[in-house]
Structures are given as C-alpha cells and as structure tokens.
Amino acid sequence: MTNNYSEKFEKMRIAGNLAAKTLDMLTNEIKEGVSTDKIDTLGYEFIKDNGGYSAPQFYRGFKKSLCTSLNHVVCHGIPSDRILKEGDAINVDVTAIVNEYYGDTSRMFVIGDVSIKATNLINTTYESMMRGIEILKPGKRLGDIGYEIQSYVEEKGYSVVRDFCGHGISNIFHEPPNILHYGKKNTGVELRPGMTFTIEPMINDGKYDVKVLNDGWTAVTKDKSLSAQFEHTIGITEDSYEIFTESVKGYKGPPYKI
Numbered sequence: 001m002t003n004n005y006s007e008k009f010e011k012m013r014i015a016g017n018l019a020a021k022t023l024d025m026l027t028n029e030i031k032e033g034v035s036t037d038k039i040d041t042l043g044y045e046f047i048k049d050n051g052g053y054s055a056p057q058f059y060r061g062f063k064k065s066l067c068t069s070l071n072h073v074v075c076h077g078i079p080s081d082r083i084l085k086e087g088d089a090i091n092v093d094v095t096a097i098v099n100e101y102y103g104d105t106s107r108m109f110v111i112g113d114v115s116i117k118a119t120n121l122i123n124t125t126y127e128s129m130m131r132g133i134e135i136l137k138p139g140k141r142l143g144d145i146g147y148e149i150q151s152y153v154e155e156k157g158y159s160v161v162r163d164f165c166g167h168g169i170s171n172i173f174h175e176p177p178n179i180l181h182y183g184k185k186n187t188g189v190e191l192r193p194g195m196t197f198t199i200e201p202m203i204n205d206g207k208y209d210v211k212v213l214n215d216g217w218t219a220v221t222k223d224k225s226l227s228a229q230f231e232h233t234i235g236i237t238e239d240s241y242e243i244f245t246e247s248v249k250g251y252k253g254p255p256y257k258i
C-alpha cells in the first residue's frame with residue numbers, strides 16, 4: 001500500500017495488535033476467584049514487556065492501566081480488589097500505545113455459567129459492532145454506522161447508550177470525530193480513506209440512561225440493567241476498512257474456545 005496514510009496505518013496496526021494480544025493473553029486469566037486488580041496488573045506488565053504503554057494510566061487521573069466494567073457497569077470501571085464470581089459478565093478495555101500510536105479494544109468475558117439473558121445481550125452487542133464495521137467504506141457516513149447498530153439492537157428490545165461514543169484515534173487517544181452508536185442513514189460526516197476511529201457500542205438490557213458514580217469514572221445503568229460492550233479500532237482504506245485490533249487467536253465473542 002503506497003499512499004499518504006500507509007505509515008500511519010502501519011503504526012496503528014502495531015499498536016492495535018498489541019492491544020488485541022493483551023486481551024488474548026488475558027482470556028485465560030479472567031476467571032472465578034481473580035480480582036480485577038490482578039487483571040489490571042497482568043495487562044500492564046504484558047503491554048510493558050511488549051514495548052508499549054497502557055494509555056489509561058494517568059489518563060485524566062484514571063490511575064489504573066485498563067478498564068474492568070462488571071455487569072451493570074457500562075464503561076470505565078476501575079480495577080479493584082473485587083473478586084470475579086460465577087455469573088459475572090465483564091468488559092475488559094485495553095488501550096496500548098506503541099511508538100506514540102494508540103490501539104483501543106475491548107471484549108466481554110463471562111465467568112462460569114451466565115444467564116441466557118446475559119448471553120443474548122453479549123452476542124447482540126458483538127454482532128451490532130460487526131454490523132457497524134462491515135458497511136464501512138469511503139462515501140458512507142457516520143450516521144450509517146449508528147443506524148446499523150441502533151436498528152439491530154432496538155429490534156431485539158435493547159437500548160444504545162447515548163452518553164458515551166466511539167472516537168477518532170491515532171497518535172491521540174480521543175480525537176474527532178465522535179462515533180455515535182445511534183443515528184440516521186445518510187447523515188453526518190462522510191468517511192474518507194485514511195480515517196482511523198473506534199466503534200465501541202455500549203448496549204443495555206434496560207433503558208439507555210447512565211450515571212457516573214462518585215469516583216468520577218464508573219458509569220452504570222441508572223436502572224441497574226446489564227450492559228455489554230465490544231470495541232475495535234479500525235481504519236478506512238481506499239475501498240473498504242481494516243480492523244487493527246483483530247484477535248490473533250481468532251477470538252470473537254465468548255465463550256472463547258478456540
């Protein structure tokens with residue numbers, strides 16, 4: 001590929017790959033009896049050992065190196081001494097910086113047997129992200145992404161969180177444009193080759209309203225309903241898209257038995 005964004009894409013590929021490999025590595029560690037702090041430490045060490053930094057560390061005072069969002073936590077859950085137990089559903093969100101470029105990706109993990117309700121929500125959330133990704137190409141518009149996600153999940157009775165969105169990402173963690181996970185076809189900014197951003201729908205079993213706890217970070221569903229999220233960092237190519245954060249082990253949604 002020779003064009004004015006090939007060097008940027010090469011760096012995005014390296015950072016995205018490290019973030020994805022971190023989640024791949026964590027997959028076997030996210031189990032009953034493990035604290036979310038332990039997941040944080042393992043992620044931090046792995047990223048450091050592989051030539052990167054964890055972006056959340058010191059990001060606007062966050063202090064931990066990744067986010068662990070359990071059950072009705074929508075996003076930005078802070079790792080703690082909380083021990084994972086049977087029936088928990090957890091999102092782990094990793095952002096690695098390599099050579100100044102960022103790779104941002106998250107997946108859901110389940111501890112032991114979870115309810116059918118949780119399984120359905122998780123599967124729908126994964127599928128909604130992929131539907132948002134699969135339409136990507138130059139000429140499509142940001143509203144088309146939101147439309148794909150929103151129409152798919154609302155038809156199943158779920159809601160799309162409004163207060164948090166995807167974002168442009170390159171050698172800056174969060175940059176324009178905002179990527180809303182709801183919207184109307186044929187509206188919004190037009191996609192162009194070289195654009196890089198995340199798609200990271202947060203989907204609730206109940207209503208879409210969220211509130212942020214007193215720690216200033218943890219966002220939860222107001223009605224305490226379950227929430228799920230997946231995230232990929234992608235780039236727009238000449239006629240399609242590239243996912244920078246694809247699992248090296250081929251993991252998609254749980255259960256991760258490959």
Ligand code: MF3
Nearest residue numbers: 056059062067076093095104
């Ligand atoms: N990884 C999150 C995102 O997808 C951002 C986390 S910021 C933190 O944009 F400080 F909470 F880690």
Ligand code: CO
Nearest residue numbers: 104198200231
């Ligand atoms: Co993100």
Ligand code: CO
Nearest residue numbers: 093104105231
């Ligand atoms: Co993220």
